[in-house]
Amino acid sequence: MSGTRRGGGLLVAGTTSDAGKSVVTAGICRWLARQGVKVAPFKAQNMSLNSFVTREGAEIGRAQAMQAQAARVEPTALMNPVLLKPGSDRSSQVVLLGKPVGEMSARGFFGGSGGSSPGKALHGGRQEQLLGVVTDCLEQLRGTYDAVICEGAGSPAEINLRRTDIVNMGIARAARFPVVVVGDIDRGGVFASFFGTTALLSPEDQALIAGYLVNKFRGDVSLLEPGMEMLRGLTGRATYGVLPFQHGLGIDEEDGLRVSLRGAVRESVVAPPVGEDVLRVAVCAVPLMSNFTDVDALAAEPGVVVRFVDRAEELADADLVVVPGTRGTVKALAWLRERGLADALARRAAEGRPVLGICGGFQALGEHIEDDVESRAGSVDGLGLLPVRVRFEREKTLARPTGTALGEPVDGYEIHHGVAEVLGGEPFLDGCRVGAVWGTHWHGSLESDGFRRAFLREVAAAAGRRFVPAPDTCFAALREEQLDLLGDLIEEHADTDALLKLIESGAPAGLPFLPPGAP
Numbered sequence: 080m081s082g083t084r085r086g087g088g089l090l091v092a093g094t095t096s097d098a099g100k101s102v103v104t105a106g107i108c109r110w111l112a113r114q115g116v117k118v119a120p121f122k123a124q125n126m127s128l129n130s131f132v133t134r135e136g137a138e139i140g141r142a143q144a145m146q147a148q149a150a151r152v153e154p155t156a157l158m159n160p161v162l163l164k165p166g167s168d169r170s171s172q173v174v175l176l177g178k179p180v181g182e183m184s185a186r187g188f189f190g191g192s193g194g195s196s197p198g199k200a201l202h203g204g205r206q207e208q209l210l211g212v213v214t215d216c217l218e219q220l221r222g223t224y225d226a227v228i229c230e231g232a233g234s235p236a237e238i239n240l241r242r243t244d245i246v247n248m249g250i251a252r253a254a255r256f257p258v259v260v261v262g263d264i265d266r267g268g269v270f271a272s273f274f275g276t277t278a279l280l281s282p283e284d285q286a287l288i289a290g291y292l293v294n295k296f297r298g299d300v301s302l303l304e305p306g307m308e309m310l311r312g313l314t315g316r317a318t319y320g321v322l323p324f325q326h327g328l329g330i331d332e333e334d335g336l337r338v339s340l341r342g343a344v345r346e347s348v349v350a351p352p353v354g355e356d357v358l359r360v361a362v363c364a365v366p367l368m369s370n371f372t373d374v375d376a377l378a379a380e381p382g383v384v385v386r387f388v389d390r391a392e393e394l395a396d397a398d399l400v401v402v403p404g405t406r407g408t409v410k411a412l413a414w415l416r417e418r419g420l421a422d423a424l425a426r427r428a429a430e431g432r433p434v435l436g437i438c439g440g441f442q443a444l445g446e447h448i449e450d451d452v453e454s455r456a457g458s459v460d461g462l463g464l465l466p467v468r469v470r471f472e473r474e475k476t477l478a479r480p481t482g483t484a485l486g487e488p489v490d491g492y493e494i495h496h497g498v499a500e501v502l503g504g505e506p507f508l509d510g511c512r513v514g515a516v517w518g519t520h521w522h523g524s525l526e527s528d529g530f531r532r533a534f535l536r537e538v539a540a541a542a543g544r545r546f547v548p549a550p551d552t553c554f555a556a557l558r559e560e561q562l563d564l565l566g567d568l569i570e571e572h573a574d575t576d577a578l579l580k581l582i583e584s585g586a587p588a589g590l591p592f593l594p595p596g597a598p
Contacts, residue, residue, distance in 0.1 A: 137177020
């Protein structure tokens with residue numbers, strides 16, 4: 080593939096949120112990487128509570144870190160220059176070039192007034208002024224890589240937001256990138272969505288809409304062909320492929336409650352548990368839950384059943400309860416108490432039944448919290464299950480720690496404002512352990528295979544289960560298999576020659592305008 084033009088690219092847009100943009104972007108990155116093309120992913124602006132820390136200490140969306148892995152390159156802040164981390168229905172923390180710069184209301188961010196200022200970087204809080212920042216990041220990537228595959232957000236036809244758009248047609252126009260629109264046919268109405276999305280764009284934007292990609296199709300593709308021909312006649316644009324519905328696509332999600340690799344394990348042929356028992360894991364679905372991908376590695380183990388819960392009764396048969404990370408530790412504490420989960424956790428601790436707190440969950444398990452930053456609630460009592468006191472600082476900790484626990488090497492990453500003072504217990508990573516209650520700020524620790532197996536053996540012993548971890552489960556290998564599956568979907572079901580031509584040469588000339596268009 081040496082003919083790929085340096086700095087070429089493509090924007091993968093969608094008719095809706097969750098149409099499959101992340102999957103398609105990752106699949107194209109893996110397909111190109113397998114062809115020897117030096118490729119990078121890019122998403123100008125992401126809204127997600129699932130994030131990752133790069134080696135240079137920058138915070139980006141986990142989806143872009145996953146796409147970088149698909150491209151076989153190291154993730155950097157350039158690949159996701161703007162990350163919005165919701166703190167409520169109306170405000171988000173703005174992370175710019177990997178560092179938090181403040182909180183802002185949605186109205187303020189998208190061009191209105193209101194919300195606290197996130198600092199000079201946003202020049203008064205208008206999103207449109209970030210276009211220069213994101214285009215600069217994209218140009219830096221184009222100067223380094225043969226191709227950049229951009230992921231859009233939501234739909235490019237959000238006409239109420241087009242004036243300040245920096246992630247869909249705004250970035251496509253700035254870079255003169257062709258756009259392929261992905262539609263989820265499993266939801267129905269995909270042809271109307273393709274046509275309507277195009278027809279709601281301005282003539283200048285429509286000139287970059289090269290064509291369409293059908294996602295999540297079930298059945299005989301020949302049944303779609305008449306519709307695709309009619310769509311081409313109506314729009315003058317080709318459909319670049321029909322991707323089949325595929326169970327268990329294990330990718331890191333932006334939001335939602337799906338356990339990504341759990342799908343892959345439960346919906347495919349998997350070896351039975353090694354021991355006589357399964358291990359049941361209940362994850363408390365706390366408000367503003369972040370980095371719930373931490374439990375993916377547990378779900379990848381044969382014999383481990385993971386589910387999300389929001390009622391105290393659902394903890395009764397759990398062998399391990401996980402209190403995960405959250406963007407609102409104080410809010411999560413109130414939620415745990417209101418639903419009776421706090422009392423259930425206290426009973427578990429008293430009975431020596433396993434509980435694991437990660438990041439915000441670890442903070443909630445402590446004795447006391449001083450928070451004048453995240454919730455501004457001041458002094459709040461924790462659940463008192465671990466001898467830990469937490470003070471929230473304005474500077475966010477972003478780190479990639481390594482260490483040893485339970486006799487095994489461990490890698491992780493940290494993303495938190497709360498600083499923990501550990502006053503007792505046994506050391507456990509950066510946190511502590513008391514009886515069968517563990518707590519740590521480290522995300523991703525369970526992806527370390529030896530440590531995960533040692534931890535599960537401890538859990539099984541405390542729970543009285545005859546569960547034995549599989550000796551050969553390799554989480555990194557499972558993730559690579561999933562990324563190869565995404566590459567296979569593109570290679571086998573998309574018109575790769577046509578996609579490569581788009582990446583090299585841009586959108587075809589003379590694409591027709593579909594009325595009515597937009598201002």
